[in-house]
Amino acid sequence: MNNHNDMNPATVLLFGPYAFHVRQRLILEGEQPLRMGGRAMDILQVLVERAGEVVSKEQLIARVWPTSVVEEINLRVHIAALRRALGDGTDGQRYIVHVPQRGYSFIAAVRHDSAVSRLAETLAAPHHNLPARLTSIIGRDALIGGLVRQMPACRLMTITGAPGVGKTTVALRVAELLLQYFRDGVWWLDLAGSEDEAALLDHLLRNLGTDFSTLIGRHALLILDNCDHQRDRCAALVETLLHAAPRLSILVTGREALHVAQETVHFVPLLAIPKRSTLETVEEAMSYPAVQLFVSRVRARQHGISLREQDLPGVREICRQLDGLPLAIELAAAQIDALGLIGLQAQVEKGLQLLGQGRRTAVPRHQSMAAAIDWSFDHLTEMEQRVLLRLSVFSTGFTLEAAVSVISCANLAGSRLTAIIEGLARKSLLIQQPIRATVRYWMLNTVRRYARDQLERSDEKLELEHRHARYLSRTRNASGRALVAQAVE
Numbered sequence: 001m002n003n004h005n006d007m008n009p010a011t012v013l014l015f016g017p018y019a020f021h022v023r024q025r026l027i028l029e030g031e032q033p034l035r036m037g038g039r040a041m042d043i044l045q046v047l048v049e050r051a052g053e054v055v056s057k058e059q060l061i062a063r064v065w066p067t068s069v070v071e072e073i074n075l076r077v078h079i080a081a082l083r084r085a086l087g088d089g090t091d092g093q094r095y096i097v098h099v100p101q102r103g104y105s106f107i108a109a110v111r112h113d114s115a116v117s118r119l120a121e122t123l124a125a126p127h128h129n130l131p132a133r134l135t136s137i138i139g140r141d142a143l144i145g146g147l148v149r150q151m152p153a154c155r156l157m158t159i160t161g162a163p164g165v166g167k168t169t170v171a172l173r174v175a176e177l178l179l180q181y182f183r184d185g186v187w188w189l190d191l192a193g194s195e196d197e198a199a200l201l202d203h204l205l206r207n208l209g210t211d212f213s214t215l216i217g218r219h220a221l222l223i224l225d226n227c228d229h230q231r232d233r234c235a236a237l238v239e240t241l242l243h244a245a246p247r248l249s250i251l252v253t254g255r256e257a258l259h260v261a262q263e264t265v266h267f268v269p270l271l272a273i274p275k276r277s278t279l280e281t282v283e284e285a286m287s288y289p290a291v292q293l294f295v296s297r298v299r300a301r302q303h304g305i306s307l308r309e310q311d312l313p314g315v316r317e318i319c320r321q322l323d324g325l326p327l328a329i330e331l332a333a334a335q336i337d338a339l340g341l342i343g344l345q346a347q348v349e350k351g352l353q354l355l356g357q358g359r360r361t362a363v364p365r366h367q368s369m370a371a372a373i374d375w376s377f378d379h380l381t382e383m384e385q386r387v388l389l390r391l392s393v394f395s396t397g398f399t400l401e402a403a404v405s406v407i408s409c410a411n412l413a414g415s416r417l418t419a420i421i422e423g424l425a426r427k428s429l430l431i432q433q434p435i436r437a438t439v440r441y442w443m444l445n446t447v448r449r450y451a452r453d454q455l456e457r458s459d460e461k462l463e464l465e466h467r468h469a470r471y472l473s474r475t476r477n478a479s480g481r482a483l484v485a486q487a488v489e
Helices: 038-049 057-064 072-086 114-122 141-153 167-177 200-208 228-244 289-301 309-321 326-333 336-348 369-377 382-391 400-407 414-426 445-456 461-488
Strands: 012-015 018-021 026-029 054-056 096-099 103-106 156-160 186-190 220-225 248-253 263-267 431-435 438-442
Touching: 012 038, 018 038, 038 057, 038 072, 038 103, 054 057, 057 072, 057 103, 072 096, 141 156, 141 167, 141 248, 141 263, 156 167, 167 186, 167 220, 167 248, 186 200, 200 228, 220 228, 228 248, 289 309, 289 326, 289 336, 309 326, 309 336, 326 336, 326 369, 369 445, 382 400, 382 414, 382 445, 400 414, 400 438, 400 461, 445 461
Parallel strands: 156 248, 156 263, 186 220, 220 248
Antiparallel strands: 012 018, 018 026, 054 103, 096 103, 431 438
């Protein structure tokens, strides 16, 4: 058993009350599947197969992350999650110990049961494939609670929102809370990395390890995550499933709704940020989810740290510059050790470069804020990309009339330009804000900086800045004439 490369893939490893079915990647406690993330299960397999030995941190990282450069903190996080899942330390039972300067060792007795192995195929599969959640969710209780209440009566729900706002986080938490409701389980499929032009239904069935006749008979919840770059095919798949599988419910995430029958759409808002007038006390500031998230993630790195009144302006400004986007706030908080609060505020105000050192275990689009926006930007049409870059010349909100005046050109004018701007708003890359009889649009700071960085490298920058300046001058002159006319009257 010391050489894990020699393990039979059908092996079942027994320890404590657990049975680890290696081939199925299934851990049972009695007859109940144990929920555990993929990385934690990889670590457990290495340690259990070498039970009694000390496995170095370098060996664990090389086995679990063979193609990535991973920091030791990532290993510690997954070891901690693994210990929690196993109840390590409960009732005096110990499984994994840290050996200082050397690594980790699995110290519980491990048995290889071939009789149980022969029964492995008949064991009930776990009723979900949800990834383990390693951090708390902040500021979404009301939204998640509402979605949980609606989902059982809803065949199709789509969760939309800006890049980095936490659509996947919300969807997975809703799914967790509904595990007991759906008799045949909850099944998650991330489409972000799928570029396969084959039928999406085949891709779904292959990843879930089932066939169509079995799927359509299930009372289950299916999560189709990150559908943006396959939106039309995803819409067709959803319509097929809704028609053929009357007991199947579907939860979709993307920047834009699918626009199919029976769809209920919910927008994930930005986390609330305190106004300057509410910064009198720490208690008031901590009532805002953006501040709660920032402080929570800082405390995860600097245990025992507390928010002080003199910190409030800096924390508020960081959250404001980052639009209350959870991903951006978490990426910024990860730099607190190196920069301190004042340095962090200064760097955040400079742009997105700071927000590029997230967890290396995260999916690529969540490792930096630029990568998150990249993923959305790359799936726009060429014209949509061009309009988004041009609109970054506006440092504040703008109307359609202003946009047409400043950024229009021969092939981007009138109704065509208006339609593209409205489409960017539907894709959550622009924010619509009705004000009296008109509608104003604005970009998140993070999106605008991304677009502005690219505009700076284009030949259109100077002309657009001049056109914008002339428009502002005309607007101010017109406002002045209106005020004079009112005074005369």
